[in-house]
Amino acid sequence: MSDNTWQQILFTELKRLNITYKSQQLQYLTLSIDATDWSKISNVLRGLEARFSGVWGDVLRTNIDVYALFSLEQHYLLVKTNLPEPPFSLPSISTCYPAANRMERHMRDLLGVELQDSPDDRRWTRHQAWKDKEYPLHENFPIKRTSYKKTDGDCKYPFFQTQGSSVCEVPVGPIHAGIIEPGHFRFQVIGETVLNLEQRFGYTHKGIEKIAIGKTPAQLLKLAARVSGDSSVANTWCAAMAIETASNVKVPERAIYLRAILLERERIANHIGDIGGICNDVGFAFAHHQTARLRELWQRTNAQIFNHRLLMDTIVIGGVANDINPDQIQSLLQELDTISRDFDQFIDIIQDYPSLEDRLATTGFLPHGTAKALGCLGYVGRASGIDVDVRRNNSYPPYDKYKVQHVLHSDGDVLSRLQVRVEETRSSFKLLSALLHGLASGDIVNSKITLLPNSQALGIVAAWRGEMLAFIRLDDRGNIARYYPRDPSWLNWPALEALIDDNIIADFPVCNKSVNGSYSGVDL
Amino acid sequence: MFSVLKKITKIGIISEKIIQLTPQDEDFKQLGLALKTQISKHFSGSVAIRAVDSGSCNGCELEIHAINNAFYNAEQYGIHFVASPRHADILLVTGTVSKHMEEALLRAYQAMPDPKWVIAVGECGINGGIFGENYATLGGVSKVLPVDLHISGCPPTPTQLLQGILTLLSQAK
Numbered sequence: 001m002s003d004n005t006w007q008q009i010l011f012t013e014l015k016r017l018n019i020t021y022k023s024q025q026l027q028y029l030t031l032s033i034d035a036t037d038w039s040k041i042s043n044v045l046r047g048l049e050a051r052f053s054g055v056w057g058d059v060l061r062t063n064i065d066v067y068a069l070f071s072l073e074q075h076y077l078l079v080k081t082n083l084p085e086p087p088f089s090l091p092s093i094s095t096c097y098p099a100a101n102r103m104e105r106h107m108r109d110l111l112g113v114e115l116q117d118s119p120d121d122r123r124w125t126r127h128q129a130w131k132d133k134e135y136p137l138h139e140n141f142p143i144k145r146t147s148y149k150k151t152d153g154d155c156k157y158p159f160f161q162t163q164g165s166s167v168c169e170v171p172v173g174p175i176h177a178g179i180i181e182p183g184h185f186r187f188q189v190i191g192e193t194v195l196n197l198e199q200r201f202g203y204t205h206k207g208i209e210k211i212a213i214g215k216t217p218a219q220l221l222k223l224a225a226r227v228s229g230d231s232s233v234a235n236t237w238c239a240a241m242a243i244e245t246a247s248n249v250k251v252p253e254r255a256i257y258l259r260a261i262l263l264e265r266e267r268i269a270n271h272i273g274d275i276g277g278i279c280n281d282v283g284f285a286f287a288h289h290q291t292a293r294l295r296e297l298w299q300r301t302n303a304q305i306f307n308h309r310l311l312m313d314t315i316v317i318g319g320v321a322n323d324i325n326p327d328q329i330q331s332l333l334q335e336l337d338t339i340s341r342d343f344d345q346f347i348d349i350i351q352d353y354p355s356l357e358d359r360l361a362t363t364g365f366l367p368h369g370t371a372k373a374l375g376c377l378g379y380v381g382r383a384s385g386i387d388v389d390v391r392r393n394n395s396y397p398p399y400d401k402y403k404v405q406h407v408l409h410s411d412g413d414v415l416s417r418l419q420v421r422v423e424e425t426r427s428s429f430k431l432l433s434a435l436l437h438g439l440a441s442g443d444i445v446n447s448k449i450t451l452l453p454n455s456q457a458l459g460i461v462a463a464w465r466g467e468m469l470a471f472i473r474l475d476d477r478g479n480i481a482r483y484y485p486r487d488p489s490w491l492n493w494p495a496l497e498a499l500i501d502d503n504i505i506a507d508f509p510v511c512n513k514s515v516n517g518s519y520s521g522v523d524l
Numbered sequence: 525m526f527s528v529l530k531k532i533t534k535i536g537i538i539s540e541k542i543i544q545l546t547p548q549d550e551d552f553k554q555l556g557l558a559l560k561t562q563i564s565k566h567f568s569g570s571v572a573i574r575a576v577d578s579g580s581c582n583g584c585e586l587e588i589h590a591i592n593n594a595f596y597n598a599e600q601y602g603i604h605f606v607a608s609p610r611h612a613d614i615l616l617v618t619g620t621v622s623k624h625m626e627e628a629l630l631r632a633y634q635a636m637p638d639p640k641w642v643i644a645v646g647e648c649g650i651n652g653g654i655f656g657e658n659y660a661t662l663g664g665v666s667k668v669l670p671v672d673l674h675i676s677g678c679p680p681t682p683t684q685l686l687q688g689i690l691t692l693l694s695q696a697k
Contacts (some may be wrong), residue, residue, distance in 0.1 A: 099615060117606045129623035151624070156653070173626065175632055179588050180577070181580070182579075205624055207655065211655065215658065222654060226653075226654050227581065229582040230582050230586060232583070292589075293593060295590075303681070312678070345531070408648075518582065518602065
């Protein structure tokens with residue numbers, strides 16, 4: 001479809017349904033609509049097979065802007081509405097886009113936008129740290145409480161109930177057996193078979209969106225690096241991209257290359273770790289030890305050359321923090337050669353194990369239809385035939401200069417998600433080599449930066465988990481007025497609830513690892 | 525099977541001693557040596573750690589994972605991680621302590637048998653780090669638990685983590 005056909009089809013459809021809109025070609029095509037048409041437009045978009053990407057609110061002094069981002073024929077489309085006065089209320093779009101549900105509930109808990117006709121409007125991010133009808137992102141909500149009172153556990157959360165003589169309930173978490181982030185999983189099982197899984201998160205809610213307000217852009221990047229420790233580069237790049245786009249800051253080409261090198265290094269480290277983790281969860285410890293070894297070598301190079309094992313604080317507004325010299329480029333290329341060869345050998349070994357394949361194949365099956373309805377991203381989507389990779393579909397520099405390999409599987413099981421990671425790691429090795437060879441010369445940071453007050457923009461980056469967004473609005477002094485990071489895990493976590501059905505509960509760890517969502521990234 | 529054995533034999537033992545990791549640090553040379561006696565005397569040869577994330581960004585968890593990899597091999601000192609707080613001597617707490625985790629953290633601590641120790645990990649564990657104290661966070665582990673040792677860093681490196689754990693053990697009586 002050509003660039004404008006999809007817009008014409010959309011506009012014709014909106015006209016037919018008498019939906020009035022104001023269209024602007026800003027960063028992306030932006031439609032401003034009336035709040036009453038909010039769910040109607042999402043119905044139209046659903047009919048046109050648009051992909052839902054995120055919904056969030058922005059509190060202006062006394063009113064609230066609400067945004068929803070969609071992708072139609074691989075073009076982004078931003079839909080916006082304004083809620084002029086309290087009580088703030090909006091028709092829910094989660095009937096046609098189920099993945100919007102948790103984001104809507106998050107928006108209600110933090111901003112007070114009530115949802116009309118929502119299939120599920122229980123609290124999500126809020127537990128007991130603040131009361132119902134109090135909204136942390138409102139101006140009059142204090143950032144810090146003056147007196148300390150112990151916060152009780154959220155014991156009375158109304159979980160879905162299943163009844164029947166042989167149904168048994170298994171609560172797991174928030175503290176899990178391993179060294180991982182906290183979250184609660186509520187299983188209903190019959191014998192060993194999982195009948196239903198319900199997730200309950202919000203345990204690591206740290207008030208990120210509230211404390212972001214008033215920070216300088218440089219301070220914000222430090223915070224963005226710590227939204228989710230395993231996606232540090234992606235979150236920082238995303239936030240930097242939003243601020244730079246809003247203020248028309250040009251980033252030197254060398255810095256753009258270095259950012260991509262950092263992002264690919266982050267992708268490889270996490271994928272390698274996950275491959276071992278998946279094998280370990282079915283008792284194949286050899287794989288776990290090998291990948292942990294590779295990951296450690298990789299992270300030691302990170303520390304040596306980029307000064308941080310997890311690459312935190314390597315990206316700054318207008319560029320990157322550190323340059324690399326020709327010797328370092330050589331040693332990075334050399335390392336790439338050894339590690340990729342070691343990785344290939346290792347993969348040959350694990351692919352030669354029928355018992356491993358037997359455990360992973362058909363386990364945790366996510367059908368294409370479900371993945372599409374949930375809008376799954378990254379390796380979760382790509383293992384179920386959902387072809388979304390921001391580096392290819394909505395390419396941005398420097399990826400627009402390279403052909404990012406097309407990794408797509410359709411089996412939708414744990415094995416496919418493992419396979420997608422293997423192929424993506426290999427593709428990132430190649431990309432990394434190309435980026436290091438093609439590294440442009442010049443500055444690593446734009447030294448003449450003027451921030452545009454009262455501007456706003458989106459940053460969209462291909463994180464290792466999939467498409468990542470950041471919405472940023474600057475205030476009249478060029479500081480942060482609103483920061484909303486949307487981790488890809490928002491759209492991948494619900495897939496775990498779906499794919500665990502009919503599996504045995506003992507396979508939950510491996511299914512969970514194959515999705516590996518971020519807790520911190522969604523709890524915020 | 526043969527390929528696995530070949531790979532294992534070829535790589536050999538890659539575990540490093542704390543002395544190798546911190547050659548510049550005289551104190552730790554001593555510590556590495558003194559430790560074995562300490563652990564066998566007070567902890568019957570092994571010390572059990574329960575790690576709890578009380579609202580970290582996951583950075584600290586990744587580095588705690590790393591001390592179990594073949595290079596750092598925490599088990600060589602008799603340090604091992606357990607699934608239940610009831611089996612633990614040390615509670616290794618990461619994160620700023622979010623209010624939503626306060627109750628769970630307290631219960632984990634209460635479930636531990638005496639004697640017990642608490643280590644707060646990372647800048648967040650010390651004072652809340654970049655998240656500080658706000659409506660959703662308490663701003664540091666010592667706000668709710670008696671902390672015996674702080675390990676700084678954002679996140680602390682595996683070497684710093686090991687140094688911290690070893691320091692605590694050498695002080696434990």
